[in-house]
Amino acid sequence: MVRLYLLIFVVQIALAVIALISCLSAEEDEIRALPRLVWVLIILFFPLVGSIAWFLAGRPVGTGGVPAAPPRPTAPDDDPDFLRKLNTDQSRRDRELFEQWEEDLQRREDELRRKDSDPDTP
Structure with a gap:
C-alpha cells in the first residue's frame, strides 16, 4: 500500500x-x-x-505541447517567389548587359587572334 x-x-x-x-x-x-x-x-x-x-x-488554446517545426527553406528552383523575381525588368536588363559584355569580349578576342595571325601589323 x-x-x-x-x-x-x-x-x-x-x-x-x-x-x-x-x-x-x-x-x-x-x-x-x-x-x-x-x-x-x-x-x-x-x-x-x-x-x-x-x-x-x-493553458493557451492550440498548444499541443510539441512546437511546430520551422518551415524548411525551399530550393531556389522550387520557390515560386524566387522564380518570379528572375523575370523582372532588372534581371532582363542584367541579361542584356551580360550579352553585350560577351559580344564585346568575343570581338576583342577575335581582334587579338587576327593581330597574332597577321605579323605585318604592328
Missing part, C-alpha cells in the same frame, strides 16, 4: 512540475481564465487539482 501512495505522490509532483513549467512558459496574453500568478498559486497549493485545472482551463 505504501508503494501505491508513493507512486501517486510522485505522479502528483511530476504533474505539478509539468503544469508549472507550462504555465510559466506560456505567453501572458494567451493564458485563459485567470492571471498567471493565480494559476501558479493554484498549482502550488493544490498540486493535483490545480495541475488538472491548468491543463483543462488555463
Whole structure:
C-alpha cells in the first residue's frame, strides 16, 4: 500500500512540475481564465487539482505541447517567389548587359587572334 501512495505522490509532483513549467512558459496574453500568478498559486497549493485545472482551463488554446517545426527553406528552383523575381525588368536588363559584355569580349578576342595571325601589323 505504501508503494501505491508513493507512486501517486510522485505522479502528483511530476504533474505539478509539468503544469508549472507550462504555465510559466506560456505567453501572458494567451493564458485563459485567470492571471498567471493565480494559476501558479493554484498549482502550488493544490498540486493535483490545480495541475488538472491548468491543463483543462488555463493553458493557451492550440498548444499541443510539441512546437511546430520551422518551415524548411525551399530550393531556389522550387520557390515560386524566387522564380518570379528572375523575370523582372532588372534581371532582363542584367541579361542584356551580360550579352553585350560577351559580344564585346568575343570581338576583342577575335581582334587579338587576327593581330597574332597577321605579323605585318604592328
